[in-house]
Amino acid sequence: MLKEFREFIASGNLMDMAAGIILGVAFGRVITSLVTDIVMPPIGLLLGRVDFTNLFIRLAGPPVTTVAAAKEAGAVTINYGLFLNTLLDFIVVGFVVFLVVRQINRSRRAAEPAPVRECPYCYLPVAPAATRCPHCTSALQPAS
Numbered sequence: 001m002l003k004e005f006r007e008f009i010a011s012g013n014l015m016d017m018a019a020g021i022i023l024g025v026a027f028g029r030v031i032t033s034l035v036t037d038i039v040m041p042p043i044g045l046l047l048g049r050v051d052f053t054n055l056f057i058r059l060a061g062p063p064v065t066t067v068a069a070a071k072e073a074g075a076v077t078i079n080y081g082l083f084l085n086t087l088l089d090f091i092v093v094g095f096v097v098f099l100v101v102r103q104i105n106r107s108r109r110a111a112e113p114a115p116v117r118e119c120p121y122c123y124l125p126v127a128p129a130a131t132r133c134p135h136c137t138s139a140l141q142p143a144s
Contacts (some may be wrong), residue, residue, distance in 0.1 A: 037088040055081025117143055
């Protein structure tokens with residue numbers, strides 16, 4: 001059983017999956033930074049210098065002006081600004097993944113199939129330059 005476990009751990013698929021998860025986490029951090037540090041500040045500026053990270057509704061506790069101060073004071077808050085950041089983060093990640101998958105699918109598209117013609121005797125596909133059908137061995141005229 002230990003030998004099987006070692007083989008499983010050393011298998012290529014597991015290592016590929018681990019590498020994918022590690023890269024995914026790192027990619028998530030990059031996207032989070034992109035949204036938080038680059039995308040959201042201009043949007044906040046356009047909406048009247050709003051900092052989304054400090055948008056919240058205080059439900060209970062002392063009056064505070066920031067989410068950090070609310071956490072320190074033990075105030076109960078609904079942090080909808082953080083939710084908006086996370087939602088935008090998700091949308092950006094989804095869009096980037098869509099673009100990557102779309103590009104991969106474009107590059108994977110099958111090459112145009114080789115041109116074929118039909119044998120007039122057995123009606124099976126034959127290469128255009130063939131002088132004999134590989135299926136019924138009939139003599140063929142070269143394609144013009």
